[in-house]
Amino acid sequence: MKTLKMFDPHIHMTSRTTDDYQAMADAGIAAIVEPAFWVGQPRTHVGTFEDYFLSLIGWERFRASQFGIKHFCTMALNPKEANLPGVSDGVLELLPKYLEKDGVVAVGEIGYDDMTEAEDRVFRRQIELAIGAHLPILIHTPHRDKKRGTERTIAVVREMGAAPEMVLIDHNTEETLPLTLDSGCWAGHSIYPATKMDEARMVELVKRYGSERMIINSAADWGVSDPLKVPKTVAMMRAAGISELSIETIVWTNPAAFFGQSGRLDGIDAPSLIDQRKLWEGNSVLRGQTPVVQG
Ligand SMILES: [Zn+2]
Secondary structure, eight states, X not given: OOOOXXXXXXXXXXXXXXXXXXXXXXXXXXXXXXXXXXXXXXXXXXXXXXXXXXXXXXXXXXXXXXTTOEEEEEEOOOTGGGGOHHHHHHHHHHHHHHHTSTTEEEEEEEEOSSOOHHHHHHHHHHHHHHHHXXXXXXXXXXXXXXXXXXXXXXXXXXXXXXXXXXXXXXXXXXXXXXXXXXXXXXXXEEOOSSSSOOHHHXXXXXXXXXXXXXXXXXXXXXXXXXXXXXXXXXXXXXXXXXXXXXXXXXXXXXXXXXXXXXXXXXXXXXXXXXXTTOOBTTBOSOSSOOOOEEO
């Protein structure tokens, strides 16, 4: 059997280690999307967002390349920090410049956290920015009151005139998936240890709904999470007798097609080259080891 190439289209590598990158590469993960999100505590200056955005298209992209993983990202003001009056407008002003950068394949993650008025305003503004920039949209759905949050999300997407094929609604559950699929949007599922969605429940959803517009991710970050949830779910789908074609559709073809609508998934199908002799602004991931050169 040929090795299946996998895509983890939602993972926050900034908070993960080089061991994670190595384990992901060894498990077959060849491409990732890192959505801009919050960092666990509220930021107090617009400038810290700018440095974060720069690291997503700079250092983090380089770090992934050193393990043979193609790194893309999405840019946005996340729903939680949309509620910070001192910074949210400044970040919105900054965004258009970053939406033009190489490697930026969507506006996201945007949407609702607590469903406040400020979140609503920032959500709508960023949908406008995405439409203007001809970029796909990655939408986070709230952890609390998820069904109502998803219904409201879909209503806003429609009102704003975003094309459903340009929208990925993430963090679906059994309760929200039928709504998302009916809307014509793509459906993301974050596979977590112990909560929200797990491998076994995901297998049941694929059996019931098939692979069309279905996407899975690890959403791994600085919290309790697992960067290998995509390959682990693949293993469980195989064991459950789901076809290789369906599996490949979910973990490669679909995310590549969705984010490919940005026109910026450069070289996604090309073999990965690793050259650890390279530096990024004079910095390396190595600590004196012999550089790996491969491919
Ligand atoms: Zn996330």
